[in-house]
Amino acid sequence: MESNTPLRVALAGLGTVGGGVVRLLDANRDLITRRAGRPIEVVAISARDRNKDRGIDLTRFAWIDDMRDLAGHAEADVVVELIGGSDGPALTLARQTIAAGKGFVTANKAMIAHHGLELAQAAETAAVPLKFEAAVAGGVPVIKGLREGAAANRISRVYGILNGTCNFILSKMEAEGRDFAEVLAEAQALGYAESDPSFDIDGVDAAHKLSILASLAFGTRPAFGDVSATGVRHVIAADIAEAAALGYRVRLVGVAEADAHGLFQRVHPHLVPVDHPLAHVTGSLNAVVAEGNYVGRLFFQGAGAGEGPTASAVVADLIDIARGEYGSPYAMPAAALTAERAADTGERRARAYLRFTVPDRVGVLAEIAAAMRDAGVSIESLIQRGVAADGSAIVAIVTHEGPERAVVHALEKLRGSQSLSGLPLWMPILG
Amino acid sequence: MESNTPLRVALAGLGTVGGGVVRLLDANRDLITRRAGRPIEVVAISARDRNKDRGIDLTRFAWIDDMRDLAGHAEADVVVELIGGSDGPALTLARQTIAAGKGFVTANKAMIAHHGLELAQAAETAAVPLKFEAAVAGGVPVIKGLREGAAANRISRVYGILNGTCNFILSKMEAEGRDFAEVLAEAQALGYAESDPSFDIDGVDAAHKLSILASLAFGTRPAFGDVSATGVRHVIAADIAEAAALGYRVRLVGVAEADAHGLFQRVHPHLVPVDHPLAHVTGSLNAVVAEGNYVGRLFFQGAGAGEGPTASAVVADLIDIARGEYGSPYAMPAAALTAERAADTGERRARAYLRFTVPDRVGVLAEIAAAMRDAGVSIESLIQRGVAADGSAIVAIVTHEGPERAVVHALEKLRGSQSLSGLPLWMPILG
Numbered sequence: 001m002e003s004n005t006p007l008r009v010a011l012a013g014l015g016t017v018g019g020g021v022v023r024l025l026d027a028n029r030d031l032i033t034r035r036a037g038r039p040i041e042v043v044a045i046s047a048r049d050r051n052k053d054r055g056i057d058l059t060r061f062a063w064i065d066d067m068r069d070l071a072g073h074a075e076a077d078v079v080v081e082l083i084g085g086s087d088g089p090a091l092t093l094a095r096q097t098i099a100a101g102k103g104f105v106t107a108n109k110a111m112i113a114h115h116g117l118e119l120a121q122a123a124e125t126a127a128v129p130l131k132f133e134a135a136v137a138g139g140v141p142v143i144k145g146l147r148e149g150a151a152a153n154r155i156s157r158v159y160g161i162l163n164g165t166c167n168f169i170l171s172k173m174e175a176e177g178r179d180f181a182e183v184l185a186e187a188q189a190l191g192y193a194e195s196d197p198s199f200d201i202d203g204v205d206a207a208h209k210l211s212i213l214a215s216l217a218f219g220t221r222p223a224f225g226d227v228s229a230t231g232v233r234h235v236i237a238a239d240i241a242e243a244a245a246l247g248y249r250v251r252l253v254g255v256a257e258a259d260a261h262g263l264f265q266r267v268h269p270h271l272v273p274v275d276h277p278l279a280h281v282t283g284s285l286n287a288v289v290a291e292g293n294y295v296g297r298l299f300f301q302g303a304g305a306g307e308g309p310t311a312s313a314v315v316a317d318l319i320d321i322a323r324g325e326y327g328s329p330y331a332m333p334a335a336a337l338t339a340e341r342a343a344d345t346g347e348r349r350a351r352a353y354l355r356f357t358v359p360d361r362v363g364v365l366a367e368i369a370a371a372m373r374d375a376g377v378s379i380e381s382l383i384q385r386g387v388a389a390d391g392s393a394i395v396a397i398v399t400h401e402g403p404e405r406a407v408v409h410a411l412e413k414l415r416g417s418q419s420l421s422g423l424p425l426w427m428p429i430l431g
Numbered sequence: 432m433e434s435n436t437p438l439r440v441a442l443a444g445l446g447t448v449g450g451g452v453v454r455l456l457d458a459n460r461d462l463i464t465r466r467a468g469r470p471i472e473v474v475a476i477s478a479r480d481r482n483k484d485r486g487i488d489l490t491r492f493a494w495i496d497d498m499r500d501l502a503g504h505a506e507a508d509v510v511v512e513l514i515g516g517s518d519g520p521a522l523t524l525a526r527q528t529i530a531a532g533k534g535f536v537t538a539n540k541a542m543i544a545h546h547g548l549e550l551a552q553a554a555e556t557a558a559v560p561l562k563f564e565a566a567v568a569g570g571v572p573v574i575k576g577l578r579e580g581a582a583a584n585r586i587s588r589v590y591g592i593l594n595g596t597c598n599f600i601l602s603k604m605e606a607e608g609r610d611f612a613e614v615l616a617e618a619q620a621l622g623y624a625e626s627d628p629s630f631d632i633d634g635v636d637a638a639h640k641l642s643i644l645a646s647l648a649f650g651t652r653p654a655f656g657d658v659s660a661t662g663v664r665h666v667i668a669a670d671i672a673e674a675a676a677l678g679y680r681v682r683l684v685g686v687a688e689a690d691a692h693g694l695f696q697r698v699h700p701h702l703v704p705v706d707h708p709l710a711h712v713t714g715s716l717n718a719v720v721a722e723g724n725y726v727g728r729l730f731f732q733g734a735g736a737g738e739g740p741t742a743s744a745v746v747a748d749l750i751d752i753a754r755g756e757y758g759s760p761y762a763m764p765a766a767a768l769t770a771e772r773a774a775d776t777g778e779r780r781a782r783a784y785l786r787f788t789v790p791d792r793v794g795v796l797a798e799i800a801a802a803m804r805d806a807g808v809s810i811e812s813l814i815q816r817g818v819a820a821d822g823s824a825i826v827a828i829v830t831h832e833g834p835e836r837a838v839v840h841a842l843e844k845l846r847g848s849q850s851l852s853g854l855p856l857w858m859p860i861l862g
Contacts, residue, residue, distance in 0.1 A: 024725050028585055034650060034763045035582045133580075139726035141580025148756070149564075149572025151466045152746035154459055219465060277732065280711050294455050295570035295743035299732040301708065312726035315583035325579070325756040332465045 006039040007322040010070040011061075012093055013082035014047035017107055017134070019054050020311030021080065032315065036322035040315070043075045071096035078103035078129070078321055080314060086110035098122045098130065105317045107134035107310055113208035113224040116215070120334040129326040131317035136209040137162065137286040139309025140302035141316065146216040146290060147331040153292025155217040159255040159430075162209040162267070164284030164304040165193045165200040166232045166252040170240070170269075171282040174249060179237045192284060203229035203252065203267040210254035214265050215330050217290060218258040219337055222330075226342040227254075227265040234425050235269050238387055239355055242396040243271050246381070248353075249279045253430060262343035271353050271429040277301075278430070346405030351380065351429040353398055354407065356414075357422035358384075360391035364419040368395055371417075375410035378402055392421050398429070437470040438753040441501040442492075443524055444513035445478035448538055448565070450485050451742030452511065463746065467753035471746070474506045502527035509534035509560070509752055511745060517541035529553045529561065536748045538565035538741055544639035544655040547646070551765040560757040562748035567640040568593065568717040570740025571733035572747065577647040577721060578762040584723025586648040590686040590861075593640040593698070595715035595735040596624045596631040597663045597683040601671070601700075602713040605680060610668045623715060634660035634683065634698040641685035645696055646761050648721060649689040650768055653761075657773040658685075658696040665856050666700050669818055670786055673827040674702050677812070679784075680710045684861060693774035702784050702860040708732075709861070777836030782811065782860040784829055785838065787845075788853035789815075791822035795850040799826055802848075806841035809833055823852050829860070 011018055025032065025040060033039045044062040046069070064070055067089055070079050079097040081104065083090050090111050097104045098119065106112065112119070112132045123130035133143045137160070146158065161167050165187065172183045184201065187193035199205050207229040215222045232252050240250050248271035257264040272279045277299045281287040286304025291297050303309035320326050330337060358364045365384060372379055378400040386393045399407065407426055414420060442449055456463065456471060464470045475493040477500070495501055498520055501510050510528040512535065514521050521542050528535045529550065537543065543550070543563045554561035564574045568591070577589065592598050596618065603614045615632065618624035630636050638660040646653045663683050671681050679702035688695040703710045708730045712718040717735025722728050734740035751757050761768060789795045796815060803810055809831040817824045830838065838857055845851060 020725070024583055028583060028724070031585055031650070032583060034767050037758065037764070139723075140729060141576055144575065144580050145572055148751060149575050149747055150743070151750045152455055152459060152463060152743045154462055219462070277708075277711060280708060292570075292743060293459070294451070294739040294746075296734045296740055298571060299730075301730040301732075303727045308725040309727055312581070312583045312723060315725075316580055319582045320579060320756075323758045325751075325758055327468070327754045327756055333468070336465045 004038055006041040007036070007318060008041055008043045008075055008077045009318060010044040010073050010076035010079045011042055011082070012046050012067050012070055012079060014045060014054055015082065016307045017310045017314070018047065018082040019056060020307035021082070021314050022056050024311045024315055032319065036319045038322055040318050040322055044070060044073050046070055067093060068096060071100045071102070076102060078105060078318065081106040081108060084108055084110070086114045091115055094119050095122065098126050098128055101126055101128055103129040103321050105131045105314055107132070107314055109135040109205065109208040109212065113211045113222065116212065116222050117334055117337070120329040124328060124334055129321045130329045131320065131326060132329070133317050134310045134313035136212050137288055137300070138302070138304040138306065139312040140286055140288065140300050140304065141313070142213065142288040142300050143216060145298065145300055146213065150290050150292050150295055150298060151331060153294050155290055155292050156259070157255065157257045157291045158213045158217040158288065159253055160288035161251055161278055161281050161286055162206040162254045162304070163200050163252060164286055165197065167281060168192045168284040170232060170235065170250055170252065173237055174240050177237055177241065180233060180235060201233055202231035206252060206254045206267040210256055210265055210267055213288065214256035214263065215337065217256065218263065219332055220258060220263055220340045221337045223263060223265070223342065226263065227267065228345070229267040230269065232269055234423065238394050239425060242355065242383060243353065246398060247274050248272060248429065249274060250427070251278055251281070253278065258340060261347055263340035264343035264345065264348065266345070269427045271427050273430065276430060346403060346408065348404045349401055350404065350431055351399055351401050352407050352426055353396065353429060354424060354426045356395040356420055356424045358393050358395055358419060359421045360393060365395065367417060367419040368414065371410045371413040375413060376406045377410045435469055437472040438467070438749060439472055439474045439506055439508045440749060441475040441504050441507035441510045442473055442513070443477050443498050443501055443510060445476060445485055446513065447738045448741045448745065449478065449513040450487060451738035452513070452745050453487050455742045455746050463750065467750045469753055471749050471753055475501060475504050477501055498524060499527060502531045502533070507533060509536060509749065512537040512539060515539055515541070517545045522546055525550050526553065529557050529559055532557055532559055534560040534752050536562045536745055538563070538745055540566040540636065540639040540643065544642045544653065547643065547653050548765055548768070551760040555759060555765055560752045561760045562751065562757060563760070564748050565741045565744035567643050568719055568731070569733070569735040569737065570743040571717055571719065571731050571735065572744070573644065573719040573731050574647060576729065576731055577644065581721050581723050581726055581729060582762060584725050586721055586723050587690070588686065588688045588722045589644045589648040589719065590684055591719035592682055592709055592712050592717055593637040593685045593735070594631050594683060595717055596628065598712060599623050599715040601663060601666065601681055601683065604668055605671050608668055608672070611664060611666060632664055633662035637683060637685045637698040641687055641696055641698055644719065645687035645694065646768065648687065649694065650763055651689065651694055651771045652768045654694060654696065654773065657694065658698065659776070660698040661700070663700055665854065669825050670856060673786065673814060674784065677829060678705050679703060679860065680705060681858070682709055682712070684709065689771060692778055694771035695774035695776065695779065697776070700858045702858050704861065707861060777834060777839065779835045780832055781835065781862055782830055782832050783838050783857055784827065784860060785855060785857045787826045787851055787855045789824050789826055789850060790852045791824060796826065798848060798850040799845065802841045802844040806844060807837045808841045
């Protein structure tokens with residue numbers, strides 16, 4: 001079923017990942033040829049700056065000045081897009097490549113989150129491969145795990161640690177007892193966080209990935225707009241310490257769940273029990289859990305970003321294509337994906353952690369406790385602890401399982417209260 | 432690229448897993464049809480006892496008395512073999528099914544470990560699918576993970592917890608401080624261990640799985656005969672306690688490594704550092720780690736046995752076949768697999784744990800220490816601890832990194848020594 005005809009690749013973008021793909025194809029050339037059944041060869045490249053030194057000999061590839069010309073490049077079977085951006089040149093290139101009857105491989109989570117359905121429909125119509133393993137969890141084959149490995153299962157929930165920057169920061173806060181801003185600055189200095197880190201730390205990047213996983217897991221149409229995303233900016237060292245005292249670690253977890261209430265998709269800091277595998281995911285690792293009705297709980301972990309891991313996933317997609325082992329990008333034809341209404345988060349039942357920063361004054365605890373009572377929130381445990389030189393304290397509460405609506409209601413009651421010296425934080429406890 | 436023609440399955444064996452496959456295909460029928468692009472239908476079955484009540488309506492399937500007739504069954508596209516055994520009827524069925532031009536799916540690790548190469552060659556010649564995801568780590572898609580997910584990588588090492596029974600026993604010994612025999616008896620009562628448990632607890636089952644993973648990871652010809660297997664029988668509660676005190680957990684780990692020294696394959700109890708993901712694999716879970724030159728360390732975990740997880744993997748294989756997404760069973764054509772010589776384990780360098788049970792007598796420690804010195808084993812730490820009412824004690828040693836040859840040599844020097852009141856145990860420390 002294989003031929004010796006090479007799979008010919010046109011590459012758009014020669015940044016970290018693009019360079020990595022070229023280096024990987026060079027370094028593992030013979031092995032890849034054996035595994036893929038035929039060579040995989042880059043034939044054309046396009047990037048912004050032709051003269052930048054990337055430590056790679058580019059003279060052997062056709063240089064294409066205008067990236068849009070890759071779509072129609074006569075020598076290429078597949079275009080690999082590694083330029084990023086949800087719209088603009090990446091999307092134009094995707095549309096034109098597929099329309100030209102070529103395969104398309106991308107690591108572009110933002111584009112797939114926003115336009116994956118349209119592109120999948122186009123690819124299925126054109127009968128060409130569209131693959132995006134590198135878009136979620138870098139080198140970890142979670143898209144393959146859901147699309148194929150767990151394909152026999154009704155998946156009830158898919159969730160995971162989808163942003164390495166946030167996990168790096170939270171792990172470091174945990175290990176060193178330091179606060180967010182300080183650790184972020186260090187992560188930026190080390191190159192683990194962007195100079196404008198908001199995409200990562202506000203949960204947007206994880207939300208892109210979560211919406212892709214949700215479609216694959218549940219057979220639902222991508223609904224990025226319905227993902228609610230809260231990042232890690234407001235987690236303080238004391239939250240991590242209180243969580244630890246209670247037997248939890250704080251992780252930014254994206255959770256998607258499909259049931260009679262609709263499709264729930266949320267990225268939010270969670271308290272994760274220490275005996276849960278996600279609690280042991282440290283540093284910049286990514287991890288994904290899928291819960292299936294026959295397989296039980298599957299857990300995948302590995303490097304979620306970086307040159308090597310991302311290139312590994314891109315080339316794995318190319319090998320699938322070289323082997324002819326590909327089909328509908330979303331595990332089923334795009335037309336078969338169902339539209340689900342977004343779940344009402346108020347209906348969700350969970351235990352929750354709430355933390356209030358409070359001034360050193362009589363009556364503060366009474367007001368918080370009254371708000372909880374009036375909202376119908378049942379308190380499992382409460383700790384008040386002095387933290388600062390100015391005498392301000394924190395009050396950390398763990399609730400019994402109850403509807404999220406009640407917790408939100410309690411926080412609303414306390415909004416603007418003189419009993420709070422800062423914004424409160426609540427986090428669901430991963431069940 | 433899909434049709435509505437069902438993929439027609441003949442099923443050999445209706446034990447736990449066979450029944451599970453029928454139940455799964457019933458329960459998730461619509462979903463599987465959407466994902467596979469066409470229905471997957473059991474058309475014929477064969478098992479030992481036609482009249483046994485399995486809680487499944489079997490009247491809708493053709494009942495075939497002689498299992499061998501499934502291979503030639505005119506209505507079937509694929510035969511699923513779930514009867515087990517490395518040779519005998521399972522192997523006959525595999526050969527005949529492939530020769531008849533049908534696909535073959537199996538969960539039979541023993542048969543694939545012994546005859547996988549022959550069957551893969553036959554399947555490639557006949558251009559039919561041969562798939563065995565369920566043979567390793569049950570529901571966890573590790574074969575797919577190596578064959579496809581990590582396909583772009585040169586894999587330096589693949590290792591994992593491949594036997595749920597042993598892990599259940601070790602976890603329980605760890606949690607409850609109990610000894611092996613007692614926990615084994617309980618595992619047998621609970622159905623977690625067979626009445627004849629030797630296949631599991633002596634590491635043979637894990638060795639089957641390891642040899643399959645090694646072929647996939649390294650592109651080497653299956654070499655089950657070269658796997659050295661030592662099980663968990665000789666691990667005592669005190670080993671687990673000493674390991675814990677030193678920051679380790681005891682796990683039965685199968686390790687395969689390919690380098691200039693050849694192909695190393697061993698199943699053996701190991702000390703696993705508590706910050707390694709394998710240390711957190713508890714109960715009957717399985718987990719596999721693959722280390723690739725671009726992707727880094729990939730980690731897969733889930734249920735390694737049981738009706739649901741195993742059926743999930745079998746049906747995942749059927750979905751791949753229904754989609755037409757399959758190729759060489761070992762990631763590359765069987766003819767391209769290389770024959771590697773078995774590595775000399777004496778050359779391996781690692782830190783090691785040694786434990787001696789010693790009588791309460793002067794000079795015991797001196798003899799052990801002298802044997803270590805004479806064999807060139809460098810001691811990092813040593814603890815002597817009284818354990819029993821009769822005054823016997825254990826001596827637990829952790830060595831510096833050194834060649835395994837020296838450790839073996841030291842143990843040889845001490846063989847038959849009056850200073851030992853029982854067989855010593857050594858375990859490599861996972862690095």
